[in-house]
Amino acid sequence: MDIQFTEEQELLRSSVQRLLRDQYDFDARRKIVASEEGFSRKQWQAFADLGLLAAPFSEDVGGLGGSALSTMIIMQEFGRHLVVEPFIETVVLAGSLLQQAGPREQSYIADIMSGTKVWALAWTEKSSRFDLASVATTARREGKDYVLTGEKTAVIAAPWADYLIVSARTSGQRNDRDGVSLFVVDRRGANLDLQSFRTIDGRRAAEVALRGVRGALLGREGEGVVALEACRDRAIGALCAEAVGAMAELNSATLEYSKTRKQFGTTIGSFQVLQHRMVDMFIAHQEALSLMQHLTLSLGTAEPVSRLASGAKSKVGYAGKFIADQAVQLHGGMGMTDELNVGHYFKRISSINIQFGDPAFHVLRYAQLDAAA
Amino acid sequence: MELALSSEDAAFRDEVRAFIAQNYPAEMRVANPETDLSKEQMLLWHRILHKKGWIAPLWPREYGGPGWSITRRFIFEQETTRAGTMPPLAFSVTMVGPVIYTFGNEAQKTRFLPRILSGEDWWCQGYSEPGSGSDLATVRTKAVRDGDHYIVNGHKTWTTLAQHADWIFCLVRTDPNARPPSGISFLLIDIKSPGVTVRPIITIDGSHEVNDVFLEDVRVPVENLIGEENKGWTYAKFLLGNERTGMAGIGRSTRYIEKLKKVVKAEIPEDDPAHLEFVRDIARVELDVLALEATELRVVAQMARGIDPGPAASLFKIRGTEIFQDITELTHRAIGNYGLAIREHPVSANRFMPGPDYGHTASEKYLNSRKLSIYGGSNEIQRNIIAKAVLGL
Numbered sequence: 001m002d003i004q005f006t007e008e009q010e011l012l013r014s015s016v017q018r019l020l021r022d023q024y025d026f027d028a029r030r031k032i033v034a035s036e037e038g039f040s041r042k043q044w045q046a047f048a049d050l051g052l053l054a055a056p057f058s059e060d061v062g063g064l065g066g067s068a069l070s071t072m073i074i075m076q077e078f079g080r081h082l083v084v085e086p087f088i089e090t091v092v093l094a095g096s097l098l099q100q101a102g103p104r105e106q107s108y109i110a111d112i113m114s115g116t117k118v119w120a121l122a123w124t125e126k127s128s129r130f131d132l133a134s135v136a137t138t139a140r141r142e143g144k145d146y147v148l149t150g151e152k153t154a155v156i157a158a159p160w161a162d163y164l165i166v167s168a169r170t171s172g173q174r175n176d177r178d179g180v181s182l183f184v185v186d187r188r189g190a191n192l193d194l195q196s197f198r199t200i201d202g203r204r205a206a207e208v209a210l211r212g213v214r215g216a217l218l219g220r221e222g223e224g225v226v227a228l229e230a231c232r233d234r235a236i237g238a239l240c241a242e243a244v245g246a247m248a249e250l251n252s253a254t255l256e257y258s259k260t261r262k263q264f265g266t267t268i269g270s271f272q273v274l275q276h277r278m279v280d281m282f283i284a285h286q287e288a289l290s291l292m293q294h295l296t297l298s299l300g301t302a303e304p305v306s307r308l309a310s311g312a313k314s315k316v317g318y319a320g321k322f323i324a325d326q327a328v329q330l331h332g333g334m335g336m337t338d339e340l341n342v343g344h345y346f347k348r349i350s351s352i353n354i355q356f357g358d359p360a361f362h363v364l365r366y367a368q369l370d371a372a373a
Numbered sequence: 374m375e376l377a378l379s380s381e382d383a384a385f386r387d388e389v390r391a392f393i394a395q396n397y398p399a400e401m402r403v404a405n406p407e408t409d410l411s412k413e414q415m416l417l418w419h420r421i422l423h424k425k426g427w428i429a430p431l432w433p434r435e436y437g438g439p440g441w442s443i444t445r446r447f448i449f450e451q452e453t454t455r456a457g458t459m460p461p462l463a464f465s466v467t468m469v470g471p472v473i474y475t476f477g478n479e480a481q482k483t484r485f486l487p488r489i490l491s492g493e494d495w496w497c498q499g500y501s502e503p504g505s506g507s508d509l510a511t512v513r514t515k516a517v518r519d520g521d522h523y524i525v526n527g528h529k530t531w532t533t534l535a536q537h538a539d540w541i542f543c544l545v546r547t548d549p550n551a552r553p554p555s556g557i558s559f560l561l562i563d564i565k566s567p568g569v570t571v572r573p574i575i576t577i578d579g580s581h582e583v584n585d586v587f588l589e590d591v592r593v594p595v596e597n598l599i600g601e602e603n604k605g606w607t608y609a610k611f612l613l614g615n616e617r618t619g620m621a622g623i624g625r626s627t628r629y630i631e632k633l634k635k636v637v638k639a640e641i642p643e644d645d646p647a648h649l650e651f652v653r654d655i656a657r658v659e660l661d662v663l664a665l666e667a668t669e670l671r672v673v674a675q676m677a678r679g680i681d682p683g684p685a686a687s688l689f690k691i692r693g694t695e696i697f698q699d700i701t702e703l704t705h706r707a708i709g710n711y712g713l714a715i716r717e718h719p720v721s722a723n724r725f726m727p728g729p730d731y732g733h734t735a736s737e738k739y740l741n742s743r744k745l746s747i748y749g750g751s752n753e754i755q756r757n758i759i760a761k762a763v764l765g766l
Contacts, residue, residue, distance in 0.1 A: 126728075129645070129709045154710040154727060195725045200715045200736050207727045263508035273753060328743050332506050332751065333531050333583075336576045336744050343577035347740070350705075354712050364646055 003069070003293050012066065013073045015050055020081040026341045029082055033202040039085050039160055048115025053091055061099060061109050068234065068299035072241040072292070079245025082344055084203050086118055086157035092238045094119030094165055097182065097231050101219040108163070108184070120161035120187075122152035122208050123228060130357035132167070132228045133177045137210060139168035146170075146183055146217060148210045156355070158206035159196040161187045166208075166215060167224050180224035183215030190214070201351040202344065232356050233309040237299050240292040240316045243352050246345045247285045247320055250327040253342060254278060257331055274330060281326055284319035291315050307369040310362040317359030320349040376444065376670055385445055389452040396421050397458050405734045406459055407741075408580040409720050412495070412537040418459055419492040428490055429466050436474045436482070437490045443677045454624025464533065465489045465496040468612050469542045472559065476600040476608050485540075485561070499529040499543030499562070499586060500609070507754045509544065510554035510606065514588060516545035518595070523547075523560065525568075525591040531748065535571045535584040538564050543588075548603050559605035561597040562588070576744070578737035579718040613750065620749070621689035622697055623666045629700045630659060636707045636731055654703055661696050665689070684762045687755040694745035694752065705739035708732035715740075 005013065023046065032040045047053055055070040057063020064070070071092060078087060095112055098105040111117040128134035137150025148168050158164060164185045172179030185192065192213045194206040219227050255278060258269030268274055295312040298305045324346040328335035335342045353359060378386065398417045403409040422428040430446045432438030441449065453460065461467070470489045473481055488494040505511045514527020525545055535541065541564050548556030562569070568591035574583045599608055637651045669689065672682045705712045711728035715736040726733050746752040760766045 124710045127642075129641070129647070154713050156713070195727065197714050197725055197727055198717060199713045200740070201713075205713060262504070263506060263511075271753075273756075325743070328577075329746055329751075332747050333501070333744075336747065338575040338577060338579070343740075346743075347577060350739075351713055354710060358706055360650055360706070361647060364650075 003297070005073075009066070009069060009073060012051075012055065012070055013077065016052065016074055016077040019046060019050055020077055020083070024081045024083060026082075026344075029084065029202075033084060037160065038198075038202075038204040044085050044118070045115045047085065047087070048113065052087070053115055054113035056091060057095060057099060057109060057113060061106060062113060063109075068237055068296050071234070071238050072296040075238045075241035076245035076248075079242035079247075079348075080249045082202075082246070082341070082348055084201075086120065086160055086203075088235060088238050088242075089121060089157040089161070090117075090119045092235055093121040093231055094163070096234050097121075097165055097218060097227060100227060100230070101182075105218070117162040118157065118160050119163050119165065120155055120157040121231075122155040122158065122164045122166045124153050124155065125151065126153050128153075130361045131175065132232065133180060133225050134175050135167050135169045135180050135224075136174050137166065137168040139170050139181060139183060139215060141170075142214075145214050146181075148183060148185065148213045148215045150210050152208040152210070154205050155208050156199065156203060156205045158187065158194055158208055159204045163187055164208065165218060166210065166213075167228060168210075168215070170221050177225045179222050180228075181221045182218040182224045182227060184218050185210075185213055185215045199351060201348040203351075229306060233305050234299060235356055236309040236313045237292075237295050239352050239355060240288070240295060240312050243316050243320045243349055244285070244289050244292050246348055246352075247288060247323045250323050250342065250345050251278075251281050251285050254281065254327045254330050257334075261332075268330070277326055277330065281323050284322050288316040288319040307366055310357075310365040310369065313357065314359040314362035314366060317353045317362070321353060321359070324349045376447065376673065378444070378448070382444055382448060386448045386452060389449055390456075392425065392427075393452060393456045393458060396425075397456065401459060404716075404720070404730075405737065406457075408578075408582065408718065408737070410459070415459060415462075415537075416492045419461055422461065423491055428461055428492075429470060431467065431471060432474065436470075436486050443673065447673045450619060451624060454619075454622070455627065457625075457628050460619075462492070462495060464498045464542075465492075465494065468498060469496045469540075469561075472542070472599060472608050472612050475611065476559075480596065481561075481599070494539045495534075495537050496540045496542060497532050497535045497538035497564070497586075499532060499541045501531045502528060503530055507751055509609065510557070512544045512546055512557060514543060514545045515549070516547050516558060516560060516593070518547075519592075521595045523593045523595060523598070525560070525562065525588045525593055527588050529586040529588070530583075531574070532571075532584045532586045533582055535564065535586055536573065536581070538571075540564055541569075541586060542599075544605055544609055547605075551603065554606035556603050557605040557609070558602050559599040559608045560593055561599065562591060562593050566591050566593070568592070575718075576741065578740035579715065580737065580741065581718065619689075620686060621665050621669045621693040623662060623669060623693075626658075626662050626693070626696050626700060629697070629704070630655065630662065632731065633700060633704045633707060636704055636735075639729065639731070640707055640709060651703070651707060658696060658699050658703065661692070661699070665692050665696065684758050687750075687758045690749065691752050691755045694742075697745060698742050701735075701739045701742040705735045708735050712736055712739075 051064055052074055054063045055066040059065040090112055098108050125136055139146040139148045164187050166183050166185050167180050169179055170181045191211045193209040196204055196206045199205050259267055261268050291312045295308050298308055327342050328346050331342050334340050426439055429438050430441055430449050434440035473485050502512055516523040516525045541562050543560050543562055544557050545560050546556055547558040568589040570587040572585040573581045575581055641648045672685045676682055711732045714727050716726055717724050
């Protein structure tokens with residue numbers, strides 16, 4: 001099941017690697033995170049110029065047709081460099097929802113691929129936890145548009161976005177799977193308020209208040225949950241690839257440190273207890289990598305993938321948590337500092353483990369989807 | 374679980390409980406006291422305890438301690454940690470104070486002890502160095518004798534709250550040719566001395582608790598040497614023994630479990646399958662606390678009978694820190710999507726923080742508690758101690 005990259009994919013990978021090596025080292029990232037806006041429009045444009053923002057889109061909408069595999073390649077490298085720019089939010093989440101919705105949304109996709117517009121997905125609410133169907137926000141038809149009222153919470157990248165895709169209820173009760181619809185909303189439009197905050201992993205997010213905001217229906221009315229589920233599967237693929245990239249960096253940093261850090265007259269890597277710990281970190285990464293690749297390949301087929309996506313989110317999540325914990329522990333006090341990158345990988349992995357559901361949520365979903373099958 | 378108390382000790386417990394309830398300053402009850410209080414605020418409770426004569430439970434009566442039995446000391450610790458009061462300044466009262474009254478000369482005792490008790494002097498610890506973490510005996514900070522001064526050069530790190538400190542007690546190398554741990558001396562240094570630079574280290578939770586301390590040609594009077602030159606390791610080991618007591622952190626864990634239960638109740642409806650999972654995880658960590666508390670009570674009872682607990686402190690440190698890490702992790706998980714948010718430091722009410730109040734410190738507590746298994750002798754080192762001293766391996 002090992003993925004053999006084609007020449008084209010190899011080229012994509014090496015060009016992403018080169019770009020990030022030249023322009024996105026840890027110091028550059030620190031400056032971006034500390035900047036007023038919190039992400040780099042210049043970097044975003046560089047991603048667009050390299051074709052990264054067009055890579056996963058199919059050729060019929062003007063993309064490069066790289067699908068989930070190109071997303072995987074990009075996200076693994078982004079994970080290694082802790083890239084904060086909203087690739088998942090814009091390209092994977094909004095991009096796939098727009099593409100699914102049909103040809104009407106073509107111009108939005110063109111603006112994503114050119115790097116002109118940034119998107120965010122607003123699905124979480126105060127009480128929704130990780131349930132896509134738990135939607136209290138409502139949408140009422142008015143002419144050819146809808147008017148949205150409600151509150152969305154912890155919307156990652158909302159402060160950066162030009163457009164939001166918002167889930168809102170057009171019928172039914174709060175937890176019904178049916179009756180949720182998706183809407184495109186102008187983030188700077190009337191009656192929409194943002195309260196921005198920083199996330200643990202150096203991004204920006206916002207609480208979004210919709211007080212009668214005009215939105216255009218995306219896809220079919222009442223079928224938003226089904227669309228979001230497919231979108232989540234792809235997001236999980238991207239997040240797992242990013243986590244696996246971060247885990248690889250943590251493992252190599254820890255291994256390197258253990259070979260140079262001396263205590264008690266010898267390198268700490270010579271202590272058996274730490275050797276075994278690092279072997280377990282290695283195994284955890286290998287397993288996570290394998291399952292992530294398995295998921296990526298399945299995302300490109302017509303087979304149902306939700307169960308595998310949940311399984312991977314859980315397994316990769318626990319593996320990432322273990323590796324991140326131990327990488328900090330083995331770096332000692334240094335692992336606790338803001339100055340060293342190790343703690344920042346820890347925080348990104350912690351954040352990935354919340355997005356779209358934590359490992360405990362997904363292991364249960366994995367079991368339930370089996371029972372349902 | 375309670376220690377079986379005599380009626381006198383039970384009355385003492387009630388007195389302590391009532392004193393805390395009546396006197397603990399309301400302004401110290403902030404979201405995260407460890408990082409949110411100013412120096413002045415941290416000292417409020419210290420001064421109240423000093424006035425009451427309760428600031429240094431460990432100290433003998435002749436130096437200003439209350440003269441409590443082991444049982445009463447334990448009761449006091451239990452009541453204060455359960456109530457969530459800020460502990461007395463650890464590096465001053467628990468660490469350097471006992472070193473001074475045990476190994477210092479009369480002049481040092483007279484000069485330093487009263488100011489430690491009153492809170493006039495704030496002490497920090499100059500032990501760790503960039504190359505000396507778990508292996509403290511290899512400290513490289515040098516002190517060279519020059520008439521009636523030492524000239525000190527070196528770099529200390531992870532120095533907790535050095536930004537507030539008046540004094541730093543340091544392990545310094547006075548004999549460069551001696552094999553570690555020989556050749557180390559224990560020196561008291563006025564942190565305002567020329568040549569001392571304190572530089573903040575920001576940790577992954579965004580807070581400023583620890584610092585680098587650079588010592589550059591710092592002149593320290595010879596009278597600030599504790600005990601004998603080159604015998605500092607003996608005093609340092611004595612002090613590290615003190616650092617590990619109270620590490621079980623039963624009171625703190627119990628309080629944070631109560632908070633966790635409130636978060637779960639508010640955030641996760643009972644018909645959510647995650648609810649049962651949290652109920653089970655909380656029960657498991659409660660049992661961990663119960664078992665550790667029972668172990669602590671057993672050790673306290675033995676100590677009261679004059680039995681040396683030996684390396685029991687290592688067990689408390691390992692389990693106490695692991696348990697607290699579990700609790701902070703569960704709390705961070707329980708707040709769901711709000712776990713993505715983190716307060717910015719220095720903390721200000723003007724900065725927006727999403728979600729309910731009880732979740733506002735969950736992210737930083739989760740991140741900050743990663744340090745617990747690293748500092749004060751990493752948990753790997755503690756396991757080595759038990760393997761060697763208890764199991765004889």
